Amino acid sequence: MNWLIAVIQTSLFAALAPLLAGWIKWCKCRLQNRKAPSLFQPYRDLIKLTNKQPVVAEQASWLFTIAPYIVFSATVLAASIVPLIAVDLPTSASADVIVMVGFFAFARFFLALAGLDIGTAFGGMGSSREMTISSLAEPAMLMAIFTLTMTASTTNLSVAISHVLNDGLVLRPSFVFALFALIIVAIAETGRVPVDNPATHLELTMIHEAMILEYSGRHLALIEWASQLKLMLYGVLIANIFFPWGIAETFSAKALGYGLLAIFGKLTVLAILLAVSETLLAKMRLFRVQEYLGFAYLLGVLGLLSYIILEASR
Amino acid sequence: MSASNWTTEFLDQLLDATIAVEQISLPSTTLWQIESQHWQQFATLAIQQNIRWAAGWAEHYQEQFFINACFEKQGLYVLVRTILNAVKPELPSQAAVYPAANRSERHTQDMFGINFVGHPDNRRWTRHKAWTKHHNPLRKDFPVQGEPEAVTPPDIGYPFVKAYGAGVYEIPVGPVHAGIIEPGHFRFQAVGEMILNLEERLGYVHKGIEKIAEGRTPESLARLAGRVSGDTTVGHCWAACRAMEQAAGIEIPPRAALIRGILAERERIANHLGDIGAICNDVGFVFAQMQLMRLRELWLRSQAKTFGHRLLMDCIIPGGVNCDLPEDACLVMEQEMIRLKIELDEILLAVDMASSLEDRLYTAGYLAPEIAAAFGALGYVGRASGQKVDVRRDAPYAPYDQVTFKVPLEKQGDIASRFWMRSKEIDAALKLIKQFIGLLSPGDLLADWKTPLPGSEGLGIIEGWRGEIIAYIRFDSDSKIARFYPRDPSAVNWPVLEKLVLNNIVPDFPVCNKSVNGSYSGNDL
Numbered sequence: 001m002n003w004l005i006a007v008i009q010t011s012l013f014a015a016l017a018p019l020l021a022g023w024i025k026w027c028k029c030r031l032q033n034r035k036a037p038s039l040f041q042p043y044r045d046l047i048k049l050t051n052k053q054p055v056v057a058e059q060a061s062w063l064f065t066i067a068p069y070i071v072f073s074a075t076v077l078a079a080s081i082v083p084l085i086a087v088d089l090p091t092s093a094s095a096d097v098i099v100m101v102g103f104f105a106f107a108r109f110f111l112a113l114a115g116l117d118i119g120t121a122f123g124g125m126g127s128s129r130e131m132t133i134s135s136l137a138e139p140a141m142l143m144a145i146f147t148l149t150m151t152a153s154t155t156n157l158s159v160a161i162s163h164v165l166n167d168g169l170v171l172r173p174s175f176v177f178a179l180f181a182l183i184i185v186a187i188a189e190t191g192r193v194p195v196d197n198p199a200t201h202l203e204l205t206m207i208h209e210a211m212i213l214e215y216s217g218r219h220l221a222l223i224e225w226a227s228q229l230k231l232m233l234y235g236v237l238i239a240n241i242f243f244p245w246g247i248a249e250t251f252s253a254k255a256l257g258y259g260l261l262a263i264f265g266k267l268t269v270l271a272i273l274l275a276v277s278e279t280l281l282a283k284m285r286l287f288r289v290q291e292y293l294g295f296a297y298l299l300g301v302l303g304l305l306s307y308i309i310l311e312a313s314r
Numbered sequence: 315m316s317a318s319n320w321t322t323e324f325l326d327q328l329l330d331a332t333i334a335v336e337q338i339s340l341p342s343t344t345l346w347q348i349e350s351q352h353w354q355q356f357a358t359l360a361i362q363q364n365i366r367w368a369a370g371w372a373e374h375y376q377e378q379f380f381i382n383a384c385f386e387k388q389g390l391y392v393l394v395r396t397i398l399n400a401v402k403p404e405l406p407s408q409a410a411v412y413p414a415a416n417r418s419e420r421h422t423q424d425m426f427g428i429n430f431v432g433h434p435d436n437r438r439w440t441r442h443k444a445w446t447k448h449h450n451p452l453r454k455d456f457p458v459q460g461e462p463e464a465v466t467p468p469d470i471g472y473p474f475v476k477a478y479g480a481g482v483y484e485i486p487v488g489p490v491h492a493g494i495i496e497p498g499h500f501r502f503q504a505v506g507e508m509i510l511n512l513e514e515r516l517g518y519v520h521k522g523i524e525k526i527a528e529g530r531t532p533e534s535l536a537r538l539a540g541r542v543s544g545d546t547t548v549g550h551c552w553a554a555c556r557a558m559e560q561a562a563g564i565e566i567p568p569r570a571a572l573i574r575g576i577l578a579e580r581e582r583i584a585n586h587l588g589d590i591g592a593i594c595n596d597v598g599f600v601f602a603q604m605q606l607m608r609l610r611e612l613w614l615r616s617q618a619k620t621f622g623h624r625l626l627m628d629c630i631i632p633g634g635v636n637c638d639l640p641e642d643a644c645l646v647m648e649q650e651m652i653r654l655k656i657e658l659d660e661i662l663l664a665v666d667m668a669s670s671l672e673d674r675l676y677t678a679g680y681l682a683p684e685i686a687a688a689f690g691a692l693g694y695v696g697r698a699s700g701q702k703v704d705v706r707r708d709a710p711y712a713p714y715d716q717v718t719f720k721v722p723l724e725k726q727g728d729i730a731s732r733f734w735m736r737s738k739e740i741d742a743a744l745k746l747i748k749q750f751i752g753l754l755s756p757g758d759l760l761a762d763w764k765t766p767l768p769g770s771e772g773l774g775i776i777e778g779w780r781g782e783i784i785a786y787i788r789f790d791s792d793s794k795i796a797r798f799y800p801r802d803p804s805a806v807n808w809p810v811l812e813k814l815v816l817n818n819i820v821p822d823f824p825v826c827n828k829s830v831n832g833s834y835s836g837n838d839l
Contacts (some may be wrong), residue, residue: 028372032604121485126822197598202824204485205596213492264817282597282671285678286507286821 005251006089012260013236014081017228018042020153020267027275042228046221054217057118068115068215068222071107075226077080078103079233083240085259086248087158088167096155097145101138104189105228108134115211122203129286133195133207136293137188144181144298147174148241150307157237161244173310174297177303178182179242184296186234188289190227193278195289197228205283232267315519320387321364327359340561343393343773350396352382354406354432358384363413366690369784369801370408370418373425374453379403379428383415384773384784384801389708391775399802404429408672414690414806425452425524440517440838442469451525458525475513477503482510485820489518496834507819512812520838525796532558532632532763535795539785540627542800543836548574548581548779550800550836553785556711556774557633561789562766569636569757571712572750576647577626577635579743579750582779583654584613586736586743589831593733594665596825597674605661609654616650634760644751649743662737675730679826681814683725687736691810692803693781694739695830698724698731705777717749727814729829765793780804780833802836 022039029036038044056065080091081100088102115127151172152163188195193206200206203213212223218295240247246262247256284292317529321344328335328348333356336347348356357367369384370390379398384391398405407430409415418441421431427450430436444466445451451460477484482505489497527538539554540547547632552574559566566574572767591606592639614624621637629637639647665671681691696703704721707712722738724731736831768791781803790796811830815823 028600032601034604035610057797076741121483121487124483125485193598200598201491202596203487204490204823280483280668280670281598281603282594282668282674284670285674286819 001251002090003258005086006091009084009089010076010080010084010091013084013232014076015243017232018224020232020271021228023268024231024271026302027272028278032274042224046225048222049216049224050218052217054215054219057120057214058174058217060118060214063110064117064214064220065219066142067110067117068219068226070110070221070225072229074103074107075109075229078107082233082237083114083158083161083247084238085156085256085263086251087161088249089158092156097149097160098142098155100157101141102143104220104230105134105138105280111211111223118214118256119192120214122206122213125204126213129207129212132291133188133289136290137185137296139294140181140296140300141185141189144185144202144303145296147178147300147307148301150304151175151311157241161240162249164241165244165247165249172307174303174307175242175248177299177306179238181296181299181303182234182238182241184292184299185230185275187274188293190231190234192231192274194281197283197290219220225247233255235267235270236263239263239270245281260264317594320365321390321392324363324365327363328356328394331355331359332358340771340773341563342394343391343560343771345393345395347395347397349805350381350405350425351397354408354410356394357408357411357415358382358428363387364750367408367412367414368690368782368806369786370415370422370797371786371799371801372452373788373797373799374400374426374427375788375796377427378614381405381422381428381472382786383408383580383835386703391704391709393773398428403427404431405635406431407433409433409435409737412690413688416808417805418835426450426503427453437473440520442517442520443467444520451522453619454566456525458522458528466701472515474501474515475503475511477510480503481505483833489515489658492573498834502820502823504820507817507821509818509820512580512815512823513814514808516808516834519835519837521835523839524773524797524799526794530798531563531797535787535798536630536632538629539798539800540839543802543804543833544625545585545737546718546778546783546833546836547625548577548580548630548782548803549776549780550785551628552578553774553776553778554787554798554800555630555632556776557787558766558774558786558789559761560772561770561773561787562764562772562793564761564764565710565763566632566634567758569754570759570761573635573637573639573759574630575713576639576747577621577629578776578778579624579747580613580617582743583740584610585779586685587658589828590665590733590736591727592831593675593825593828594671596828597671599665599671599689601662602665602668602671603825609661613650615655620647623777631760633763634758638759639751644754645704648748648751651747655741655744658737658740667671671731674825675728675733677728678822679729679732679814679816679829681727681810683727685813686727686810689810689813690806690814692806693777693779694732694735695782695807695810697722697729698735700725705775705781705782710773711776713750713753717746719746719749728812734830735762769789769796780807780836781830800836800839802833804832804834804837808837810833 021042026036079102081095083092112127115123152160196207248259317653322396333352338345364388365385368386371382373380377400381393381396409419410432417439455694455826485502487500489499497518501513502534503511536551536555540551542550586605587610591603594602618624620643681699683700684698684702691701696838702723707721770787775787786799815826
């Protein structure tokens, strides 16, 4: 039964990710005074891409063709660790948050290799930039997560969330720092404005898109889907760790239903905030990203310190 | 008074240097003919006097080659010419003195097979693979349809500049881009993300404008000129018509001149609106782009309504204009301009307050005034770097001789400067249109065409929205065109881009490029 719910939860994750992407797009369009495409446009795009035959460069090796599958599977596995509508699921018990970061690193490693594999200038350039940014983003992310896990004395997300729920509404300075650090990292890791522009057509400014320029057909569909999944995953992480209320602690149909509604509401609000910030900000110069992520790291460290100074002895 | 001074003084200097100058009077153009061996020496003396090289082209005429270069100082244009015989055409290069003449001479070399001795870089330029080295498309014996192969082979093997060293890598970009823009190839050498060198490779939209112009009637040539570069259709059409009118000795009616002025300023506003938005889009600030696209679209729609074409194509014809501006349309236009100004001010205020946008635009893509001067940068690119060339003010032509206006000038030279220059030019253009509407009085729209004498020539110089446009026309018998050469300001501004991106990072190139916004089509011809 528990495993069944875990599988359903992960499937929901994958199924809803394009909807979230569509919702963000919708909000952005409205904020720019434009007519928006349908919320289901990302699904149509994925189906369209899946039905197209992928075009693979002559120089591409096997790595190029398997990378999309690896990236997608790793992202789905990472999603299975994060509690979406219920805590205490067997998948989240078997792996902790460090494993999740590991899955991300694994997926990114293969994507960067695939970018280099075809030997175009853009692929190499994108891989180089992606690695530069992730080398800065990963420590910052770990710092933020360590702050959380120190409070709950565990690296298991499910346990940490239960701990926050049981503690009730307590204002923890360390959590505030960690929240902002995680938001900054999430924006960088998912390639959103102001770090990267997912909608750009300018090859030279791309980071994530430059790596996948040569992909087409179902390969591209998988990578796009994985990116949408990753975006949703960060959203859920932020929503459920810092605002866990509503998540199902028992596996009754009612609790699960409320859990689903709660995460819908939280992601809707988060997406609006993202769309607003993307409308207000221009993309930053590439070499500003290190200052930006350095700031996230600093927030993570401050979170740790404030936990030790203010909260640990309590 | 000052204008006639420099030519007299300069002629004395040429005399001292034993350069024989034959002064030929053309209608409204000064033509100096010199010996071909003095071609480079002339340039050396000219550059010492800060005379600007403006354009260069050749012509195959009566079994001889006419090599022309147009120079300008203080608003006075001088056409310098030398004649080569067709057996072994070669002459010393001016590009060794004027870097701006570089690509123009390479174009002449590719199209006529004329050898410029001492040219610093005589690789092929306009010639890709559509014709061979031994074919010279602009010679009269070359057929208009050319001798094309079924499929043009890919242009591989062009000797790009190489850079060597640890960590230096090369990024080829284009000619096919991810966005909907014109084709052009850019070759970067970079260390990390820092641009060491940029080399442009253009010519992918070579349409053979110069060749297919030959033998056309004036009306047909005006239509062709309107298609040199789609976004400058009024500018090129006006320049070509002005050249033809000069050659034929036609004065256009005052009402036609005023309407031409309104058309040209409307074109300027439309393109600047688009550019301001596009610059914002290139740094991911989409909100501003959407708003400016909306303003531009409304502007274009009202042009379609008033003048019959969104981009104002074919509104200017030889001898005048073929559209009128009735009084009620003037009123509508005045209200439209007031609305545009209010909306634009509101949007630009929001843009000005966006500090993340400011961070991208300021100090990036800096063009030093000295480099701008060395290349003779034109239009908003030049004016943002202290180059105050503006034909409307320096060499005023109807209707600009009847109005007063200010030409904005800045020395800051970065993307932000070129960005705000556009907004200032929109303001100036709005005021100009208002003055022109006030001056409109009933009258003819079209002067009668007079058949020019065979061999008569004209040089039409006007200020398009990108800057100074020079069009040269020579007539054959029966009002047929013998030679047409349009010099788009992009041809001068493209090399400047190679310089202003140096020491910027690779991801900043698109916005640097957009801030210059050269025309590929206008450059390739």
